[in-house]
Amino acid sequence: MVFKVLVVDDSTFYRRRVREILDADRELEVVGEARNGQDAVDMVQSLAPDVVTMDVEMPVMDGITAVKAIMQQRPVPILMFSSLTHHGAQATLDALEAGALDFLPKKFEDIAQNRKEAAQMLCTKVRLIARRGIGIRRPSLRDAKPLPPSAPKQKFFRSSGLLSGRNDAASQPTVSSVTRSGKLYKCLTIGASTGGPVALQKVLTPLPADFPLPILLVQHMPGTFTHAFAERLNGNCKLAVKEAEDGDILRAGHAYLAPGGKQMVVEQQGSIKRLRITDETGQDKVSYKPSVDVTLRSVASVYGGDVLSVILTGMGADGREGCRSLKEKGATIWAQDQASCVVYGMPQAVASANISVKSISIDDISNCILTEAG
Template identity: 55%
Template sequence: MSIKVLVVDDSSFFRRRVSEIINQDPMLEVIDTAKNGREAVEMTQRLKPDVITMDIEMPVLDGISAVREIMASTPTPILMFSSLTHQGATATLEALEAGALDFLPKKFEDIARDKEEAIHTLQQRVKAIARRRVFSPRATTNLRSSASASSAAASEALRKPELNTRTVSPSVRTTATNEVRSAPVKFKRTGKSYDILTIGTSTGGPVALQTVLTALPANFPLPILLIQHMPATFTAAFAARLNSLCKIKVKEAQDGDPIVKGQAYLAPGGKQMLVEGRGASARIRIIDGNDKVNYKPCVDITFASLAKLYQSKVLAVVLTGMGADGRDGGRMLKNMGATIWAQDEKTCVVYGMPQAVTKEGISSESLPLDKVAQRIMTEFS
């Protein structure tokens, strides 16, 4: 059975072009098109598509508002098309927070190096998110409330070093209420010590990172390196957004930044993030990198750099994302005695990157997204 797609855009040319690309894949079928957000909401309720591709700027009802209405009434996987501008980045991040699962540049030449690769990328993204069950944003609200409580508990744990266990519970969403329900699970400290935390992610990463980072306390004891597959024009806006929401400080990494505790550094899009030095002399290096590398930034490259300098003192977490970025770098970390955890399949938008490190035997734990921060903080309780 083919994946049914609804294409939404106010440009007739773009609707036609996207429809042609999607219909080239025998597993995909465009069942209809809509020229504004209001039509998209109505058609979604009537046609029940498996996936929606959505423009942001449209008449009658814009894409962000349409996402909110669709997720409230008929939750459906949504792929946003965005302009690669600061304004476009901000709007896209709002759409992802509203419930959209992924995004692509609206100009196909910005998607990939050649036409065929761009076509393949669009088709693969549609198929990837079609497999994902989605829920009302009310679940996200519950996660935020849980994150606030987790952060308070984590701060208290840092003041009570005698505690070495924490009772937490994985998230379970019910399709009837879209609420988070907990079942008790006890995490135990590994007894290891760490000098740095790093998190790598791709598809679904913006919301995943927000979920994890907003649950960390202001007195978090490690520096954090973040690698999110994202265009160059998006990372500054994303870092600023995280900084406004988190208790820790978040910034887009710059070449020469000192690596300090309680600060998160987001790898800039289009570049590679490395580290050099140790302790007080540790610095971030931002380089152009090899054009043959598929991802800029690349999780493998940052992980490999950390393996060389921090060795066993690294705590690495691989979150939702397509592909296997993080597997090779994770293997290098593992060989040096570092600790790697992965997000579990149930809570991933795309179980690609976490699956790669899990199947390889690199990851020692598989965690639900809303418990990742609590599991991290258990190591310091």
């Protein structure tokens, strides 16, 4: 299957560059180029692309406004291009909240060490969200505008082995609630990647300020983004949320977001649990900074089995081995269910390995956490 792509950017040079990369992929075909957000909104209607790549800063209509309009009129998966600045981070987070599914740094040298690797990553991201379809976010009936009778049907592809490289893990059914087990926990951990910023906000927002556990958050994200993301979560949540710093003492009702480009590990000092932020990965061969596996292995060594760990939407398998270490100590592992993931890679990795004990929709995870550990 070939996915149709609309490229949106006010730079002719950048549009041409992106088009060359995407057209070289046999699963992708660029069907149009838009110079601003208004052109993008119009061309989504006329061309019916399967996926859109969208710049943030543009004349006439900016990318965030365009995302909102597209998600109201004809929802389609959108990949944002962003500058790795604090302002770029804030704008990208706004775009994700508006309905975009993922983002990449606009400078290809920030994506990977060489052009070939960067091109592969761009094509992979575009294919992933194109396959995911628009089912992850639909406008409310009140806000949605009717599509013309001639419009093609919107696509919704269930993410499975196409996205993660593994067989479907349908053997673990989705549950919407849990019965409290009576287990006593000392820490909650949450790992996420693609689709994680919106998912994390959805999980954390309902948790009360007096939540009885410290929470460790590992989200694959550039270093210039994690501070802005932590600030946003702190403003939207009752919990105290911060970007983790070296030496932070873990406290109940506080959430610590691993800084991008670093590793976050937990260390025991007497009766105190303290965070260490480092460039080192120890014995772990990891591709991610931060890595869910690195953090969870340290959590297992400090907290043992007194941990509730949740793996949310994301590409790849980061978190599987860390969760395995936790489970061997007696910890409880949950995974986000397939239907509500942007990319069912990381949750599928723990589900198909029989490490997680429950698969839960993103809409129900916070209530389940409150029942089990709150």
